[in-house]
């Protein structure tokens with residue numbers, strides 16, 4: 001495993017920072033005793049941006065100088081020589097700083113340290129103390145891998161009809177449709193190939209192997225975290241399997257933006273094909289203790305309460321809880337188990353650990369892809385057409401690196417920012433148990449009469465989810481928060497945003513995201529926070545807090561109230577490093593539309609400026625769906641690929 005080398009002063013600083021975040025005590029080890037700094041450096045090494053890796057080294061190199069402590073009121077002593085209380089004061093001064101860069105640095109250090117502390121799923125005394133059983137361990141008799149990726153022994157040139165970059169929801173589906181139409185297909189995937197035998201549920205290893213940048217992607221100022229899968233099967237391998245057909249009002253909205261096909265029977269056909277191929281059903285949605293509590297709350301309030309539909313076959317809630325890191329039962333109907341397998345069985349060739357650098361454009365038409373394998377081999381795939389399905393962060397970067405000219409490229413990024421309202425209950429819920437979720441509510445899904453608002457969802461909660469979405473206000477206080485996990489239930493507030501986001505490409509060719517909430521988005525989030533608190537209260541919570549960076553909380557009937565809760569949220573702020581949202585759904589950055597002026601692709605999915613270059617992933621969405629997007633991405637890719645197959649036959 002690669003790591004980042006630090007000098008002695010920087011290393012001293014890192015050790016002291018990790019131990020301040022997780023000091024241990026009361027029989028629990030401190031972070032350094034668990035090897036947290038080493039694990040954190042391994043996570044940093046997974047960041048492909050050399051400039052950001054260097055920044056970490058520089059920050060740590062400066063951290064232990066007297067100056068930093070003095071500026072933060074710690075006197076003329078180095079950070080590592082201060083007491084825990086004084087070190088906490090310095091870290092909190094960064095958390096609450098007026099400078100967004102400091103808040104972002106604090107949040108990155110907080111998440112990395114705590115993930116490395118709680119994510120070590122081997123024999124970890126910290127997890128044992130909270131009653132959390134840790135990783136599942138390797139499965140007993142996993143099936144052998146059913147796909148054999150191409151092995152490259154040197155620089156390679158291939159020819160085919162269509163080369164597809166990315167193998168997630170969009171790329172996997174497009175591959176199956178095109179191979180099924182008798183076309184010769186090559187799929188290029190930057191991540192590795194992992195199957196049932198590899199899915200042991202370990203959180204730290206799972207993030208490293210299966211997520212983009214080991215789960216550490218964020219906007220440039222840390223205003224929002226972004227989670228995306230990066231492995232064969234992309235996001236569909238790590239996602240929660242919540243399946244929604246594209247809502248009718250979204251279809252009408254997109255049709256009115258120049259994409260009439262979305263509101264046509266052809267799109268219904270693609271939706272039906274996806275629904276069937278990935279086996280969406282509600283029979284597996286057996287309520288867990290979490291679901292029982294959520295349903296009880298929804299019933300008490302008289303709110304909308306619906307059964308979650310999921311793309312699973314043979315999902316078993318009694319052995320599960322860790323969809324987040326791949327399904328060792330093979331129950332999740334990811335593209336790995338469905339479309340990619342179909343494509344492979346139909347003759348498609350699949351390259352893994354291979355990153356596409358650029359699309360080869362000749363006389364205004366896409367004629368192939370240039371890529372590089374993990375071992376450093378140069379790969380050229382010549383083709384009659386190219387499909388970009390690298391996801392809504394990487395597709396605009398790939399297109400920009402390839403010289404695609406479009407004013408709309410990277411603009412119109414749309415997200416579903418998620419915040420969480422947590423409730424600590426008397427009842428032991430063991431919220432990690434059971435399948436991902438069997439319940440959701442659309443009570444406030446339409447707050448403005450145009451289909452924009454909040455969806456309430458909840459998921460199985462291993463420590464990594466709680467620590468990611470909770471405040472750190474001191475080592476001991478945070479330890480208590482984490483140790484209360486067995487009695488904690490979270491309600492996710494998922495916003496359909498109006499978007500003020502953009503994906504630019506940095507000088508190093510990597511995507512750089514800018515994002516801020518609109519005023520309407522903040523209004524919807526505030527109302528969602530209020531609704532989430534109402535729900536958690538109706539579930540019987542004694543202490544209610546939000547995922548803001550400060551302690552935004554109340555204790556129903558004892559201390560504070562809901563109005564004070566919202567006031568505290570406003571006082572904490574909605575900016576970078578304050579509200580701490582994360583988006584699991586990334587959309588719109590190379591969108592389809594009716595005009596070249598404000599879209600990247602025409603209604604058939606082909607880019608306006610380069611012939612034979614198609615986009616088949618979440619970036620093609622004209623706006624956010626407001627529902628979890630996998631089924632829509634697959635259906636749109638299905639329809640686009642059907643059109644492309646027709647053209648090429």
Ligand SMILES: Cc1cc2nc3c(=O)[nH]c(=O)nc-3n(C[C@H](O)[C@H](O)[C@H](O)COP(=O)(O)OP(=O)(O)OC[C@H]3O[C@@H](n4cnc5c(N)ncnc54)[C@H](O)[C@@H]3O)c2cc1C
Nearest residue numbers: 166168170190234235239240241242356617618628629630
């Ligand atoms: C933890 C999590 C839970 C989620 N839960 C749900 C859910 O329950 N329901 C739902 O509907 N949605 C869910 N989603 C969202 C859903 O999985 C994604 O929206 C969807 O997978 C995106 O599809 P995509 O085709 O746009 O990209 P992805 O599925 O992200 O696939 C893109 C692929 O391209 C590869 N790639 C990128 N750049 C390159 C390159 N240059 N060369 C080669 N390959 C490249 C990546 O490695 C990746 O594998 C979840 C997402 C996450 C992260």
Ligand code: SF4
Nearest residue numbers: 315316320323327332
């Ligand atoms: S919840 Fe079901 S689909 Fe998800 S990992 Fe567990 S068994 Fe697999």
